[in-house]
Amino acid sequence: MNPAPVIAVVGPSGVGKDSVMAALAARDPRIRLVRRVITRRSEAGGEPFEGVSEEEFARRIAAGSFVLHWSAHGLRYGIPAAITDLRRDARAVLVNLSRSVLAEAEHAFGNFAVISLTARPELLAARLAARGREDEAQRTQRLSRAALSLPDGLSRVIEIDNSGSLDDTVDAILSQLQPERA
Ligand SMILES: Nc1ncnc2c1ncn2[C@@H]1O[C@H](COP(=O)(O)OP(=O)(O)OP(=O)(O)O)[C@@H](O)[C@H]1O
Ligand SMILES: O=P(O)(O)OC[C@H]1O[C@H](OP(=O)(O)O)[C@H](O)[C@@H]1O
Numbered sequence: 640m641n642p643a644p645v646i647a648v649v650g651p652s653g654v655g656k657d658s659v660m661a662a663l664a665a666r667d668p669r670i671r672l673v674r675r676v677i678t679r680r681s682e683a684g685g686e687p688f689e690g691v692s693e694e695e696f697a698r699r700i701a702a703g704s705f706v707l708h709w710s711a712h713g714l715r716y717g718i719p720a721a722i723t724d725l726r727r728d729a730r731a732v733l734v735n736l737s738r739s740v741l742a743e744a745e746h747a748f749g750n751f752a753v754i755s756l757t758a759r760p761e762l763l764a765a766r767l768a769a770r771g772r773e774d775e776a777q778r779t780q781r782l783s784r785a786a787l788s789l790p791d792g793l794s795r796v797i798e799i800d801n802s803g804s805l806d807d808t809v810d811a812i813l814s815q816l817q818p819e820r821a
Contacts, residue, residue, distance in 0.1 A: 650756035
């Protein structure tokens with residue numbers, strides 16, 4: 640069987656990427672999530688991730704442990720090579736990516752689609768404040784990247800508005816994914 644598609648979930652900070660990914664995996668156990676490696680304290684909360692030091696992150700790059708890595712918000716993020724195993728027995732593998740690495744990701748994964756989440760601007764600020772993981776200066780810095788556009792040339796981009804309920808968003812995404820390994 641061909642490897643399952645990798646579906647990048649992208650969009651501005653606070654739009655709901657991690658929430659939508661968790662809700663999709665809860666709805667369909669064959670939708671699998673990638674656990675990212677991040678140079679952030681493991682206790683920070685939010686998504687399940689592996690927190691490592693800068694030194695450990697650099698060691699893993701040198702060892703070829705990542706299929707993709709990038710920097711944003713003063714942090715480093717890596718997608719472990721183990722994503723290849725996840726793709727063997729899944730309907731789709733979801734991964735939270737920076738919009739800045741999408742062209743590289745399409746090249747690396749081949750069978751690749753992008754779910755670009757949007758939400759009304761006032762909701763982004765309110766959701767980040769309610770989540771409480773960052774202080775006000777960090778939230779302002781994150782919101783300043785909200786309008787970053789996607790690169791040209793991606794083969795498959797599905798834009799979904801997450802201004803409403805999570806359930807509505809999950810329904811909208813699943814109806815668009817039906818043709819893929821349903
Ligand atoms: N549809 C929704 N309705 C109401 N609240 C939502 C919805 N989606 C997400 N949220 C809330 O918004 C906050 C931000 O969501 P989440 O952490 O999933 O966003 P994110 O896009 O992953 O952000 P970041 O890139 O900063 O990690 C969370 O507190 C989450 O509970
Ligand atoms: O703004 P862009 O480059 O699209 O995304 C930058 C980074 O911000 C988010 O990280 P986090 O989940 O908030 O730590 C994304 O997942 C990405 O890693």
